[in-house]
Every structure is written in C-alpha cells, then in structure tokens.
Amino acid sequence: MIQRIQSVFLLFTAISLVVLVFYPLWNKVDAEKSEVLTLTALEMTHVKVDIDTGEEQVIAQKPTYYIAAVALLAACVALFSIFKFNNRLLQIKLGALNSLLMAIALGLAVYLIFQGEKQILPMEQGNYLFGFYMFVSAMMFNALANRFIRKDEQLVRSADRLR
Template sequence: MIQRVQSLFLFFSAIFSITIIYNFPVLYDETAEYFLRDNFSYPRLCMFLSAGLSIFSVFQFRNRKRQHLIVSFARLMLTLAFFLIIILHLDEKSFGLGIFLLIIPFLSLIAANYFINRDEKLINSADRIR
C-alpha cells in the first residue's frame, strides 16, 4: 500500500540510493572525483540491489515478516557497499559527499523497519481483541 508511512521511507531510500550513484562523488583526490557510476562495480551493484529491494518491499505489504526481512537485507546491502568502498578503494583518496550521504537511505530503511514492526504490533493487538 502506497499510503503507509513505511512505503514513503522505502521509496525515499530507493530514490536517494540511485541519486547517490549518479550525482555525488564518493571519493576524490587532487586530480579527480570518483563517482559510483564510473569506478566502483561491486559497491554500485550493492546500491542497486538495495534500491531494488526497497521498491520490492513496498509491494510485500501483506506479509509484514517478509517485508521486514527484505528491508533488513537492503540495509545489509547498503552496509556492504559502504565497507566495499572503504576497503577496496581508499588508498590515498579522501571521502567525498556521497560516502556521508549513504547514511540517509540507511536511516530511512531503519525508520521503515520501525513502522513495519509497529504495524505488526497493531495487527497482533487487534487479533487479541477478537
């Protein structure tokens, strides 16, 4: 369902992940800026997977446990992308704006997970009343 709060957070996470890939430099040195779209294959793949999982999770609203699992896996993909950027490509380069902006989709996935859990508790409490 599109009107739920977690759906907005999931869409925001997907859109911002794609925006980071194409518009913000992740690393830079004296001669060039390094964008995810150009130089980083594995971190870029993890970011696309995270964005795709976020959008797929919106349509799993009938099964909240599966939605929770998919969102957790999307968070894992963002974390993996972050560490791959740091481990594989930080020899003598400085951090760009994109590496810090990875926190925003991660936090929106955490907020989506919170609202998914809140929906689950609401449904369980309604089942107890019946």
C-alpha cells in the same frame, strides 16, 4: 500501500540509493602536483590537470561498478518491499536484507577510499562528497521504514488478541 509512512520511507531509500550512483562519493586534491583522485560508484579516476591549458590527463582509471550494482540491488529490494505491504514479516526480512546490502556497498566504498588515501598525499584526508552521504540517508530511511513496519505488526497482533 503508498499512503503508509513506511512505504514513503522505502521509496526515499530507493531514491537515495539511485542518486548515489550518479554523484561522486569522495575526492582528494594535490594542489602541488595538480592531481585529483575521484571515487564514484562506477569508477575511481586519478587525473593530472595541466595548469596552463586546463587539459586533463588520466593517470589511472579503475572500475568500481560493483558498488553501483550492490546499491541498485538494494534499491530494487526496497521497491519490491513496498509492494509486499500485506506480508509484514516478509517486509521486515527484506528490510534486514536491504540493510546488509547497503552495509556491503558502504564497506566497499570505504575500502576504496582507504586505498585512495594512500595514492595522493597520504598524510592529508580527502573530501567526502554528496554521494557518500546518500548512503547515510538511505540507511536512515531504511531503519525508519523497518521501525514502522514492526510497529504495524505489533498493532495487528494486539488487535488479534482482543478478538
């Protein structure tokens, strides 16, 4: 089960999706007004920082827990798929479902980033942070796992033809 390369890739997919919940996805800084807008998988926070005291004043805070919920659901699907190693067709279907869930979570994050771009300095672009790149790594690992699952299925079918 875990010795198969696709199981390792599915495990890395789940780990990447869990990690993105705990790291910021995007931020944007306005140095003139001392404002910072940060997006995580759980909330979008608009903060004004007092330069003299370093004290932070929250201007707006919007929950974005639905990104985390979809990402964690995709992580659960990846972990469930690991244990369905004896049913490769189901694993392929779960991989497609997982790709769809990750695309939904990424789409939600990108939508909120576009909304945040309008709030502070609309002419400048914000910074994509570590959490955002976890989406990319999770999708890459999921695609690799699906490729090796399909390869195993083709190998089994070709062996059945020889019998």
